[in-house]
Amino acid sequence: MTMHTPSSGASVADGAGRGPASERPRILIVDDEPTYREYLERFLSRDGLEVRTAETGAEAIALSRDFAPDLLLADWMLRCEMHGIEVGEALRNRWPGLRILLMTGFPTADLEAEAARVGIDGFLEKPFALDDLSRAITAALAGRGVGRVSGPATATKAGDPAR
Template identity: 35%
Template sequence: MANILVVDDELGIRDLLSEILNDEGHNVELAQNAAQARSARARSRPDLVLLDIWMPDTDGVTLLKEWSSTGQLTMPVIMMSGHATIETAVEATKIGAQSFLEKPITMQKLLKAVEGALARETPGNGPALRPKPGPGYVSTPVPQMAELTVEAAMTGGQTIPAPVEMGPQARQTFELDKPLRDARDEFEKSYFEFHLAKEGGSMTRVAEKTGLERTHLYRKLKQLGVDLSRGKRSAG
């Protein structure tokens, strides 16, 4: 679990990122401009900052330069923009940004960028005192500046999940000599329980994996009588 500061002037972006990151167990603080970001940075000393480039008072690259020049860039920063260019990517990376996220931001890219940033060193301060990536994860190197592309700058050497070794729970035996509805409910309950355990109880990840909207997923799990705390206990 990390303390993450989200800086963006768009309410919808702040709400979306806050919901996803909170669901992953992180503590999230929100700022809608550079002034609020400065206060939050000084007050809460976040483990990671998600920083929008285009803001009404001070743009994100200027704020990044300010933190770097005053010795306040002690945490990884992920830049966000819907209009990223190779020049902006190179400039922000030289200043100390870990990576870019291109808007609209997908959940998969967000989570990979956050995992990668928290696993790497803090700019200029050596290794950060942050949770290590868990078993089953390998880190890829950050691209060299000479080889940097817009795509590389946006993804910035993410932590990539290795193939998951499935345990016995991945295979189940079901009794077929019963009404179709009962057999289907039994299968679906086992299916969702398996994915909840595999994803550590994260409803966001399970929704993405199963292709269901979160609201629909909650209703489905309640209908099937699935214990929502089971996945989190298994992961603990």
């Protein structure tokens, strides 16, 4: 797994999210790989976001009872009872304005079609640049479409291409 800090000073916290300006955007990360999940939590927390993490879909749903996320950042292929799209559907039923970004190392046309049906805001193809992650979160929180962000061929990356 290759993970470095971003090269730009891009911030996703500036003017993003719901509520008063003093309220930080809330991000819920769901990934079954602890190292990756913890790294993203540290990166996004330093970027001014309020971040919670979950290893499973059930844990994410339980967390959402006390933590109303603005954005869900979920791995599509979780090794648990639910995949990322199912987690997104369950959380959006509770929080209709929830923005959803999926991370995947295996983008397919079928996955994109299912995600479009559900209203997923965008995809991040692993490995992805942290600058791309910041831009995707900013766009999603602002209500702009993100689409598919392909993994870079350069060194500023987060993600495990083997997943």
